[in-house]
Amino acid sequence: MAGERGYESLKNLMKAGNEVCNEISKSLQESTVAHALEQLALQINLESEAHKHLANTLVKDVSIPLKNWADAQLKARKPIEDCLNSRFKAWKDQKEIDKKYRGRSYEKTKEIELLYSKLDEAPKSSKSVAKDGSKMESSIRKAEDELKSTERKYHDATREVEIARQACDNEMCKACDQMEKMENDRIEETNKFVQIYANSMSTLTDKMARLSRELSELKIIPQEDIISAVKYYNINVPESEILLYDIYAESEHNAMTQERRLKSLSHWMKMLKSDLEIQQKSKEGIESLHGFCRKNENFSTSVQSDQIYFNRRSIELLTRLFQASLYKIECVYNRLINVQSPYFKDEQLFTTNFTKE
Structure with a gap:
């Protein structure tokens, strides 16, 4: 712009610029600024939609299916763990029974051996001694009968411990096979979810890169806006005359x-x-x-x-x-x-x- 008309136009525009609110209102209506802001609003909406789409994808295709999968796996795993826990408990209970009868067997054997030692050490010449010896022999026979009963129970208890251990091992192998399969399925499903997430992020990244390029191409041309502002003010000041x-x-x-x-x-x-x-x-x-x-x-x-x-x-x-x-x-x-x-x-x-x- 040149001349008095241009000077007056610029002066009026700058004067209006001092009024902040009015300046903002008017400047937003200027051509390249308005176009840039319209494009910016459009790009922001597109960016918002891209993030919204990503959020919906993560919730619909990842979060909810992943939670449902985890809940279903937990439900399927619980009876396996409960069954194995019951086997462990049965094995533990059998070992306690085995420990009890082994202890009784030890105590009864010690008792019998002590009676035999006393019987061997007692003199055999007097009648009273013979009578005491007969009592000791009777006690030994009774103790031996009790030992036989205890040993049968100890024998059965140890066998039951082994049976319980085998049952526990067998159940453990079955549980490991089942849970290994479940874990493989979980890893495969998780990989699918990871791929969905990766693809969604890749799509978002491409969209954001495109939006960034489009935003970087937006231009505000002050000269055009000043001309538009002058037209808006409709200034009709005559040029200075020579x-x-x-x-x-x-x-x-x-x-x-x-x-x-x-x-x-x-x-x-x-x-x-x-x-x-x-x-x-x-x-x-x-x-x-x-x-x-x-x-x-x-x-x-x-x-x-x-x-x-x-x-x-x-x-x-x-x-x-x-x-x-x-x-x-x-x-x-x-x-x-x-x-x-x-x-x-x-x-x-x-x-x-x-x-x-």
Whole structure:
């Protein structure tokens, strides 16, 4: 933007920018910002849907089936464990019985051996001793009968311990086979769930990568937004006008002899033509400098490009000032000497004729 109209437009836009709430409201309606935010909203919705789809997949295809599988496996494993535990308990109970009868057998054997020792040590000459010996023999026979009964029970108990151990081992082997199969099934099912999760994450990653690329391609172009804002404000400020030379001799209403009027007009025409020649040389100098800077990068860094533009624009506008003023004066001069008026391509841009009282 350039000129007074551009300046006024920018000034009004910057003034509105100081009002934060209004600025936000209006800036969000500007073209590239609005488009970028619309695309951002769309991408966020897509990202939300992608995460929602992942969550639904994890719940529906992984979490719930995995829990159902674990519950079913626990239900199937419990009777196996209960049966094996009962076998272990029976084995333990039989070992306790075996321990009891083994202890009794040991005690009864010791008792019998003690009786035999006493019987062997007792003298056999007197009747009283013979009577005591008969009692001891009777006690030994009774103890031996009790030992036989205890040993039969101990014999049966040890056999039952082995039978219980074998039953426990057999049940343990069956349980191991069943539980190994269940564990293999669990691993296979878990692998399926892991694959579902991995595939879902891969899909999400691809979507997020695509969304990231699309977001990175969003652009906000301030220049376009400023132009849109200017159109929104509908500013209609006229451009500043070049003030042309308005000499005394131009107006025939000003008292002056024709000879002096023509002389004054001729004098100004020469000055303006000289000014135009100077501007032409200045223009050539600026263009030469610009061309030199483009060819010599090291030198161009010391010359500001915006200054070259400003100087070029200044020469252009000064040239228009001198051309338009010269045209006005030549029109008056030619009319006074009855010569056709010159041609000037920007004649329609004249807005006001100034007259001196």
